[in-house]
Amino acid sequence: MTNYSQPAVKLNDGTSIPLLGFGTWQIKESEVGEAIKHALEVGYRHIDTATMYENEAGIGRALQESSISRNDLYITTKLPPQNAGKETETIDASLEALQVDHVDMWLLHWPVEDGNNVPTWEKMIEARDAGKATSIGVSNLSIDEIDELIQATGVVPAMNQVKWSTAKHDADFAAKLRERGIALEGYSPLRAANLEDPKLVEIAESRGVSAADIVLAWHAAHEYIVLPKSTTPERIKSNAEATRIELTADEVAMLDNLEQID
Ligand code: A2P
Secondary structure (H helix, E strand, C coil), rough: CCCCCCCCCCCCCCEECCCCCCCCCCHHHHHHHHHHHHHHHHHEEEECHHHHCCHHHHHHHEEEEEECCHHHHHEEEEECHHCCCCCHHHHHHHHHHHHHCEEEEEEECCCCCCCCCHHHHHHHHHHHHCEEEEEEEEEEHHHHHHHHHHHHCCCCCCCCEECCCEEEEEEEHHHHHHHCEEEEEEEEECCCCCCHHHHHHHHHHHHHCHHHHHHHHHHHHHHHHEEEECCHHHHHHHHHHHCCCCCCHHHHHHHCCCCCCC
C-alpha cells in the first residue's frame, strides 16, 4: 500500500501537512465511516472535515476502528463563522466527536458575520496555545482579511483553504499567499474544474489517464494541498494515485492557462 503522508507541504509554524487530504464535505455521517475506511486502506493519512459538515462523529468512530495510530494521521476541522464567541465550546465539541485530544489543523471556515475576524482569531490562537490544535489557519478569507489578522495579532495563518482548481486558478492570489508564507489548500478540486476542457482532455488522453487525474496532478505539481472527495472506492484510490503523476513543465503551463469558470 502507498502511504500518502508524503509528499508533505511545510507550514510556517514548523509543522508539515500531507499534500493529499480526503475531503468529506457533503458525505453524510452515516456514510462517512465507510468512505474513511476505504481512504485509510488506500493510504490517505490526512482527513478534512468541519463542524458544519456534521460528520465528525462518524469520522471519529471510523478512526477508532482503524489500526492506524493517531500520530500517523493529520486531521483538520473548521470553526463555523456563526460560532464566533463560542470558539472554546466549538473546538471542545469537535475533539469529543472526533475522539481525539487535539486536531492537527483548525480553520476559521468563513469570515464571521460582522466582518471582524480578529476576536475569533485571538481565541483560535488561545486554543492552539492550549494544545487543542497544533496549527491554525483560515478558509475562504481574502488577502485583506488575512492581513487584518496578521496586523492585529502578529500570528500568520498557516494555511488558507479555498475553492481551487485548473478552471479557478488565480496566480496572483497564490503568489500573495506565498509571499506571506501561507500554504494554499484547495477544496472542490474536481467540481471546480471543467473536466471536458479540450486541452485538459488532450493531456489526459496522451497519458491514458482521466481528466480528473490530471487536475489532481496539477495541484500536486504546484504543491497545492488538495482535498478530493469521493464515496466511490475506485475513485478514492485513483484520486490518490493521481497526485503521484508527474507532469512536465509544458503540461503545467498549459493547465495554468485553461479557460476559467465562475
Ligand atoms: P463520488 O463521490 O460519487 O465519487 P470535489 O472533490 O471537487 O468536491 O468533487 C467531488 C465530486 O466529484 C463528487 O460528486 C464525486 O463523486 C466526484 N468525483 C470524485 N472523484 C472523481 C473522479 N476521479 N472523477 C470524476 N468524478 C469524481
